[in-house]
Amino acid sequence: EIVLTQSPGTLSLSPGERATLSCRASQSVSSGYSAWYQQKPGQAPRLLIYGTSTRATGIPDRFSGSGSGTDFTLNISRLEPEDFAVYYCQQYGSSRYTFGQGTKLEIK
């Protein structure tokens, strides 16, 4: 089973700043299987990025994804108040999907 480790666990930033969220896999994965989701309290996860770097429909261009092999990154260029939430990375391998434990992006 692929284990995903997200860092940092919590990120404290101010609106307008840039956020960089990391996701490290325990083994190399295909870039096609990498995705990122945003979850706000009491809501379902929302797809942000798939195939490592493709934004889902309706996702603002301040969100961008990159990476390969075992290291993947989600960047948010200029934080808006609505961006403060928990973010999860996702990978696929060994016949199952796995998710990271999440990075909580909080207002500083």
Next chain:
Amino acid sequence: EVQLVQSGAEVKKPGESLKISCKGSGYNFAAYWIAWLRQMPGKGPEYMGIIYPGDSDTRYSPSFQGQVTMSADKSISTAYLQWSSLKTSDTAIYYCARHLTISGAWFFDFWGRGTPVTVSS
């Protein structure tokens, strides 16, 4: 508009059975895989398995094989997740999500709002 509408919150006792549902609309329900995912408080989602409503082909994650049963009725665009004997450790929120494959990318593009399940004596 694609929507996945899940059944409401459940409170059960250990040993009881349960079946929750996920009704799709706004797209050809039979033609897309539907996944079930568990989320425990403060944790990331866990993939339980996936079902293709068109022919009910089902693939379980090894962690959940034998613990739950997935089914689907394409005539009413509904997928189901059921337990025959609940445990307190089954307490969680359960999501259904549509699985999509585009140009070699695999992901979940639409999610239901989740069904909270509480198992307590």
